[in-house]
Every structure is written in C-alpha cells, then in structure tokens.
Amino acid sequence: xxxxxxxxxxxxxxxxxxxxxxxxxxxxxxxxxxxxxxxxxxxxxxxxxxxxxxxxxxxxxxxxxxxxxxxxxxxxxxxxxxxxxxxxxxxxxxxxxxxxxxxxxxxxxxxxxxxxxxxxxxxxxxxxxxxxxxxxxxxxxxxxxxxxxxxxxxxxxxxxxxxxxxxxxxxxxxxxxxxxxxxxxxxxxxxxxxxxxxxxxxxxxxxxxxxxxxxxxxxxxxxxxxxxxxxxxxxxxxxxxxxxxxxxxxxxxxxxxxxxxxxxxxxxxxxxxxxxxxxxxxxx
Numbered sequence: 470x471x472x473x474x475x476x477x478x479x480x481x482x483x484x485x486x487x488x489x490x491x492x493x494x495x496x497x498x499x500x501x502x503x504x505x506x507x508x509x510x511x512x513x514x515x516x517x518x519x520x521x522x523x524x525x526x527x528x529x530x531x532x533x534x535x536x537x538x539x540x541x542x543x544x545x546x547x548x549x550x551x552x553x554x555x556x557x558x559x560x561x562x563x564x565x566x567x568x569x570x571x572x573x574x575x576x577x578x579x580x581x582x583x584x585x586x587x588x589x590x591x592x593x594x595x596x597x598x599x600x601x602x603x604x605x606x607x608x609x610x611x612x613x614x615x616x617x618x619x620x621x622x623x624x625x626x627x628x629x630x631x632x633x634x635x636x637x638x639x640x641x642x643x644x645x646x647x648x649x650x651x652x653x654x655x656x657x658x659x660x661x662x663x664x665x666x667x668x669x670x671x672x673x674x675x676x677x678x679x680x681x682x683x684x685x686x687x688x689x690x691x692x693x694x695x696x697x698x699x700x701x702x703x704x705x706x707x708x709x710x711x712x713x714x715x716x717x718x719x720x721x722x723x724x725x726x727x728x729x730x731x732x733x734x735x736x737x738x739x740x741x742x743x744x745x746x747x748x749x750x751x752x753x
Contacts, residue, residue, distance in 0.1 A: 472506045475571035475750040479553040479741075480560040480610035481638055481709040481716040483677045484668050485684050488654045488661040490622040492606030493668035493676060494560070495718075496614035497638050497741040499552040501564040505572030510544035517549040523562065529593035530566045534573040534581070545573075554739075557642055558710025562599045563607035566590030567748055575750045587612050588624060607710070614745040618669050628669050632743040636704070639727045641715045643736040648712050649688035657683045674705035674718065681707030681715075688712045694730065701726040718743070 479499040486492025513531055515524050527547060535545065547569060553561040570589040574581040591608050594600040600607075605624050609617035618628035654661070660683045668676035681695040685708050694715060698706035702723030709716045717727050724740060731738050 470506065470508050471576050472504060472753040473572045473575040473750055474753060475503045475505070475568040475575070475748065477501050477503075477564045477568040477571065477611050477748040478614060478744050478746055479564050480607055481640070481718075482558065482680065482707060483616070483673055483705070484661060484664045484680045485654060485708075485710065486604070486606050486619075486621050487651055487711070488658040489665060491620050491662070491665045492604075493616070493618045493665060493673070494606045494610035495616050495632050495673070496610040496744040496746070498744040498746070499559070499739070499741050501549065501551040501553060501561065501568045503565070503568035503572045504548040505569070505576060506546045506548070507543045507576060508546065511541055512544055513540075514544065514546045515549070516546065517551075519549070519551060519555060523597060523599050525597040526562055526566055526593055526599045527569055529597045530569045530590055531573055533589035533593055534570055535577050539577055547572075554642055554714075556646065557714035558708065558712050559640065559714055560604070560607040560611055560710065562594060563590065563604050564611040566593050567608055567612050571748055571750045575752060583612065591624065612748045614747055616668075616671075616673055618665070628671070630671060631745045634743070634745070635720060636718055636743045637721055637724060638741050638743060639703075639717045639719060639724060639731070640709070640739045640741065641731040641734065641736055642739060643713045643715075643734065645735070646713060647689055651688075651711055653687045654684070657687065677705030677707045677718070681705070684708040684712065685715075690715060697730050698727060701730055703727055
C-alpha cells in the first residue's frame with residue numbers, strides 16, 4: 470500500500486477565456502487536498518463529502534497518468550477534501566484534476582514534469598466536458614499560484630508574476646446558481662481580447678474590471694455591482710469564470726465595506742488571501 474497527499478489551490482478570473490481562448494487568472498488560498506491510496510485489487514473508488522463532484526473528470530484524470538496495466542493490478546482510492554465551492558467559477562474542477570494528477574504521478578510516474586501533470590488535468594477536463602477550453606488559465610493559477618496569463622488553445626503560459634501578499638479576495642457566492650448563455654460571451658470577443666492584452670502587460674485590475682463589466686452584462690449579474698465594489702475600494706472586481714460567483718480584490722482594510730455591498734444580495738461571502746503557493750505533494 471502506498472499513499473500520496475496532494476494540495477492544490479483555487480483561483481479567480483481576471484479575463485474569461487471562452488470568447489478568445491485566452492485567459493488570465495490569479496491564485497487564491499482556498500485549497501483542495503487529494504489523498505491517493507493504492508491497495509491490492511482493482512478499480513477506482515472516490516470518497517468525497519461533495520456530491521456534485523464530477524467522477525468522470527477524476528476517472529479520466531487517473532487514466533491519463535496510470536497505465537491500464539497498473540489499474541488492473543491496483544485498487545486506487547481517492548479521498549477529496551475541498552474548501553472551494555463547486556460550480557461557481559472558482560476553479561474547483563481545475564484544482565481537483567490537478568490534485569488527483571499530482572497524487573497519482575507521485576506514486577506511479579515520479580519523473581513527470583509540472584507541465585505534464587498540469588496537462589493531464591487539462592486534457593481530462595476537455596474529454597469529460599467539464600470545461601470548454603480545458604481551462605489552462607485556471608489550471609496554471611491553481612497549480613503555480615500568482616498571476617497567470619495564458620493562451621489556452623496553445624496551452625502556453627504567456628506571462629507569470631507573483632501576486633501581492635497584502636491583498637484579499639472577497640468572494641460572493643449567490644444563492645441562485647443561474648448562469649447566462651456562455652455562447653453570448655463571443656459577442657464581446659474584442660472586449661475580452663483588449664482585457665487580455667491589458668493583463669499581459671500586468672494591468673491586472675484594469676483587465677479584471679473590463680472583464681467584470683462584460684461578463685456581468687452577459688451572464689445574468691448586474692454590472693452595477695462591479696462599479697459599486699470599485700467605488701468602495703476594490704482594485705478589481707469581476708464575475709469569476711462563468712459565474713455566478715463575483716470576486717473583488719482589495720486591501721484588508723476595505724474588507725467590511727466590500728462585504729457591505731454583497732450583504733444586500735442573497736448568498737454567502739468567502740474571504741481568501743491571494744496565493745503564490747505552488748501545488749505540493751508528499752508520500753505518506
């Protein structure tokens with residue numbers, strides 16, 4: 470029996486990648502822990518308190534790393550604990566697939582590079598239809614932390630930088646999970662392209678605000694909330710991913726005034742530090 474424990478963090482969007490296949494994200498401190506255990510037998514067992522988890526994504530990720538022969542000879546048990554709410558645009562599926570890939574690689578393919586591990590999760594996301602673009606931008610920030618500006622189609626990281634450690638993300642998780650039609654994001658392709666160019670030049674918050682106004686108007690959020698958040702001290706604010714969560718990045722001292730804006734809406738608020746922590750794994 471061998472056991473490996475992998476920890477990967479979440480992220481929020483700066484620029485949504487659906488319209489142009491180019492995205493930008495920043496890592497946050499909410500984490501996913503995946504415990505991968507091998508025992509005699511065969512088959513894959515997934516244990517998690519979260520019932521809306523995509524077992525298809527996890528199975529696909531495992532198959533990307535562990536050979537058929539090894540799967541015939543070992544029972545693989547995956548135990549997941551996640552601080553990231555699923556289905557709100559906070560990159561839980563990228564964090565989960567990366568954590569599972571990292572844990573499996575530690576045991577079965579210790580020579581795999583970070584990029585290979587990352588791509589196993591990205592490819593599994595596309596094949597299990599969890600993500601449209603494979604979410605390479607999300608996966609990079611979950612895996613490496615900090616700011617990541619990517620070309621998802623080429624699976625290439627264009628720009629990376631550590632994020633300031635004195636900033637927090639105040640994240641609103643709406644009670645209503647309704648999302649708008651993602652295809653409509655393409656209407657504003659040129660706007661997203663401009664936002665991405667800003668992010669590439671390290672104008673992250675400006676990019677995030679433009680992204681926020683554009684995504685909110687298309688994905689059923691009220692764009693006014695974005696301007697209200699900026700007025701109360703948010704450096705950047707946006708719908709994260711395809712929503713419906715909304716993230717505002719700010720200094721610690723503005724936390725309560727940002728929360729006040731969200732408190733008029735129905736839902737929960739999570740506060741997390743921006744994170745530069747890289748994914749990690751160790752064998753037990």
